[in-house]
Amino acid sequence: MASSANSNPVPKLYRSVIEDVINEVRELFLDEGVDEQVLMELKTLWENKLMQSKAVEGFHTEEQAALQAAAHQQAQQAQQATQQAQAQQVLLPPQQQVTSWQSTRPTVTSAPQQQVIVQDPKILQHMSATGMSAAATAATLALPTGVSPYHQLITSQGQILQFVRAANGAQYIIQPQQQMVLQQQVLPQMQPGGVQAPVIQQVLAPLQGGHPQQTGVIIQPQQIVLTGNKVQQNAQVMQMPGQPGQVQQIQQQVQQVQQAQGGAAPGPPQQQAKQQPPMMLQVDGAGDTSSEDEDEEEEEYDEDEDEDKDKDGGEDGQVEEEPLNSEDDVSDEEDQELFDTENVVVCQYDKIHRSKNKWKFHLKDGIMNLNGRDYVFSKAIGDAEW
């Protein structure tokens, strides 16, 4: 079962509810003449969505474990095929559904290891060494807690990449989109007619020489864009500076990443970056007055904001203030945006009491969703002042 140290009652509870419901409705399904297969599909869909939501920890099925085992083997094979020695892979898939390339059926990704919070490159290395890469194809890692400002990159496909800079300087790109095919390195596979999804893989590859600077971020975006019958595929591997002489094909995302870093990348990587339609680095949320197709957003970081904003015209005086203000609370906003959860508690009340402006709540049998996570309680007592 889950490898969590605490006994979290939520997964067990949910699991038991699912089982109960499925068993109870089996009869209903049969009465209606609906196949058992559909019932199983319902169960699978239900469980998958729960896992996607990441509201529950350590919620996985045996099927999931089997998939991980399978993925583990493949990961090992792939790993050998790629870099030698200490190539370590850390895949940070989005916190959403991940589709295995083996089948077109969406499978869920969370692994028991998912609860490991990456705070440290050492941990990353450790996890990789222990086969984390395997689980990584199906794993959902929590965001490193040492993460400082996050930037969102909007790719040309309209997906939002979250570029995260961890405290140690390593950078991850997290793609929170669904239907992402996560692949190991150097597997330029095409999905025949099946679910097509862009793949982005972040690989943290500390240098073989054991350089302290962990800037090796290998990004392998594999974009399979299905337009009519045409399938484009770009499999590119980019490696950050520090390992000279490696593959240098960089996609725009990476280039943006580099620019966001302050132009740490060497010349060659930047050449190819301009080919593709520009990406947006959107930091301050919705309501921008500047057009979305420009690189202007990004240039904010280069302190050219005033010029750009003036270009957009004085639609409002607010326009000029936006970039100024937006820098102030970047992390706060994005935290909220990221979670985007209205924290809700759904429960029953035993007694609600008020004295002047002092309220006391006696609640029971509740399900809470706080900061994106689910909790339950049989009793809750609260105090608040109005």
Add this chain to the structure above:
Amino acid sequence: MAYQLYRNTTLGNSLQESLDELIQTQQITPQLALQVLLQFDKAINTALANRVRNRVNFKGSLNTYRFCDNVWTFVLNDVEFREVTDLVKVDKVKIVACDGKSRLFFFSLSLRPFSLHLQTDSVRTRSHTSLSKYKTKSMTISHTVV
């Protein structure tokens, strides 16, 4: 009928979405989906009542309160939820609470029809005026609860 309160939770929403997908592909009928949801209501209510045994405390400031149709809705700010094991802080939380003592709740249990028979014996007296006689009365109350 059990409270449908819990449909808007992670568990409930994922179920509804899954059912919607099946309806879209016409693998099930909307009617069947509704039945599934009703079953879910029963199951989650029972599970919460019986399988969960933990306490939570919370403290914050009350922003708004509403009591309508026997449902309390609160919005609190800067709240700390405290369990034995950990502490969760949120800036804003909405609490929706249905009546925990409502008879509606008990309808989720299956009740057999029951009947009550009340019988009172008459008392016959002769008043001085001997005007009236009391007859034996018997009352039968039969109460059926579904």
